[in-house]
Amino acid sequence: MSAELLLAYTQTRYLVLDRGGSVVAEARVGERSPSLDALLAENGATSGVFITAWNPRSVTAAPEVNDVAHCRLAEEVVAAGWVGLPHRGVGADPSWTEQGLLVLDLGEDEGLALATRYRQNAIVVVDVGRPARLVLTT
Numbered sequence: 680m681s682a683e684l685l686l687a688y689t690q691t692r693y694l695v696l697d698r699g700g701s702v703v704a705e706a707r708v709g710e711r712s713p714s715l716d717a718l719l720a721e722n723g724a725t726s727g728v729f730i731t732a733w734n735p736r737s738v739t740a741a742p743e744v745n746d747v748a749h750c751r752l753a754e755e756v757v758a759a760g761w762v763g764l765p766h767r768g769v770g771a772d773p774s775w776t777e778q779g780l781l782v783l784d785l786g787e788d789e790g791l792a793l794a795t796r797y798r799q800n801a802i803v804v805v806d807v808g809r810p811a812r813l814v815l816t817t
Contacts, residue, residue, distance in 0.1 A: 680800060680815065684737055688813055690771040693729045693803055695764050695781050706811040708803060716807050722762065724783040726806045728790035729766055731779030735798035749778055752797060756782055781805075791816055 688708065695704040695718060704714040706729065719727060732748035734740050740748075756763040763780035770776070782790065790802045794816050804812045 680817070684800070685813075687770055687775075688801055688803075692769045693781075693811070694767045694769060696767060698765075706803065706805055708811050708813045711808065711810050712805070715805055715811075718764075719783070719805070719807050722764075722783055724762075726785075726804070727764075727781045727783045728785040728787070728793075729768070729779060729781050729803040729805070729811075730785075730790060730794055730797075731768065731777045731799065732797040733777040733779065737800055745778070748797060752793075753780065755793070756780060761785055787814060790814075 691708070693706040694702045695706075695715065697703050704712065704718040706712045706715050715727075719725060730752070732752040733745040735748070753763060762783045764783065766779050766781045768777040768779060782793075785793070787802075787804050790804065791814065794802045799816060801813055801815045804814050
């Protein structure tokens with residue numbers, strides 16, 4: 680992975696959204712998030728994984744391709760019995776965004792396997808009271 684791409688991941692804001700699209704919590708790699716800790720507690724969770732199906736291998740895909748991939752990911756999360764909250768990744772350049780899910784209490788290994796199936800380079804793992812961690816799939 681290039682240093683530039685790694686920097687982009689670490690500078691991204693991982694925003695959890697409510698059903699109306701308002702931000703209810705935010706995570707940043709390397710930082711602890713009281714708002715995310717509270718959100719996890721409200722949902723009876725102790726951890727979560729930010730994951731997306733958009734832009735596999737960080738190559739820009741057409742919006743309709745991204746939408747289909749996101750729907751498949753959301754369906755897979757529900758079918759497995761996990762809870763996925765909507766999230767939007769917003770880069771340092773706010774014109775770049777990706778839609779995804781914060782999957783509650785998804786284990787890191789399961790998150791990596793899921794990300795690998797959707798050809799993603801990384802996930803962001805969060806645990807209550809700890810800084811968010813970027814974990815690479817490769």
